[in-house]
Amino acid sequence: MLVIPAIDLKDGQAVRLFKGDYQQKTVYSDHPEELAQTFEEAGAKFLHVVDLDGAKDGQAKNLETIKKIRKQTSMKIELGGGIRDLKTVQLYLEEVGIDRVILGTAALEDPEFLKTALKRYGSEKIVVGVDVKNGFVSTAGWLETSQTPYLEFIQFLEKIGVQYIVATDISKDGTLMGPNFDMYDQIAKTSSIQFVVSGGIKDFDNIKKVAEKGYYACIVGKAYYEKKVDLKETIQCLQNV
Template identity: 40%
Template sequence: MASFLGPRPDRVMIIYPAIDLLGGRCVRLVQGDYARETVFSDDPAAVGARWVAEGADRLHLVDLDGAKVGRPINGAVVRRIVETAGVPCQLGGGIRSDADLAEVFGWGVRWAVLGTRALQDPAWVRRAAEQYPGRVVLGVDARDGFVATDGWLNTSTTKAADLAKMVEDAPLAAVVYTDIARDGMMSGPNYDALAAMRAATRLPVIASGGVSDHAQVQKLVDAGTYACIIGRALYEGQIRLPEALAQVRTAGGA
């Protein structure tokens, strides 16, 4: 299907460097555990500028404070990242109302990722997508195949694929699928779960969680993954962004 995420004329997979925000700093959590935090920078805008300088043409931002309390928190930091980076950014974390959506779009964010409220009220997500066609992304965070909510603090009884099916008829941009067990673990993506999600929905699927080396990037490409988010592996040097971008531009002769 045609995607609202933009064309891919010179690549076979989009790569989003991740910037997770907690207390105004750039951090990474392990399996979404707020007690297992690693601080990578006190200047998230400089981090975003670094990834852009290395070739990134979009960024994935997460407001971890917002996800925990249920409303967007890190507005000033997000604004600085957007302004400094100069590339389209998507943001998730605590966006659960019409007012929240208007607020984060006012920060200059291109795409808003909706997770917790999507499970609570799928009809609202459809209405939001109709109000902002192509600017709303469904965030599906799964633990053992079931949707987790509230900053991954709670796990529902709804299967990840079922949530995607509930809202796929709306003009959503994509679905971000995160396997919590893999997030921050450097253990590789859950390829089977990603394949199941691609089979379950017509929406472009963005893989998130566990991507930790260049071979795994290639495996995602070979599986036909539309896009992926890379976090800890970039910060720890296991994946070098220029090389990963070259991979997805040249893989398969693209």
């Protein structure tokens, strides 16, 4: 199982939001690229980066900071937030050197764009973020909620060739309350898609449970920043489980 540390960017800083609320943020670093180095030194193979400003506004707002992170680490990077057209996909994958991009709002609202991106870049580089609020898919940096049930959306994604998703229960994100394992069990029962558990991880036992269930990966964010998880120790124990 992959243990993937997360860096959420807002105004060039590494922050964490509480349940996706832009008004409830905690700043953890003014130099996110240095955080990335720390994660790599701990043994992480993949880094999860989200442009929160981009997610809200649909533009590459933290591009310069993302470039710095890319230059400072040899980890593979998955990046989400505001990627809503092929020009931005091309920018990140071909020019910046991001390993895979996460499409969220655009994947739901413009499925033809998603299909085109998949055809051009392949399912290893095009990941979909499935952000769930009260059972429905959320968009626009979690500020809007659609009428699409998350399981229905995931089944559609699998049908068109998506192999990887990042699934987040927004009500758990940044809370240190533990993931919504009921939601992930439902995904596993109804789909063979590979998913990243995102939101709510509070301690090593949570991460171990994800590994024991045989899920593809989990994201560790606030639990690391609040020193609830020793990333190096966790990766040594679970990275290859």
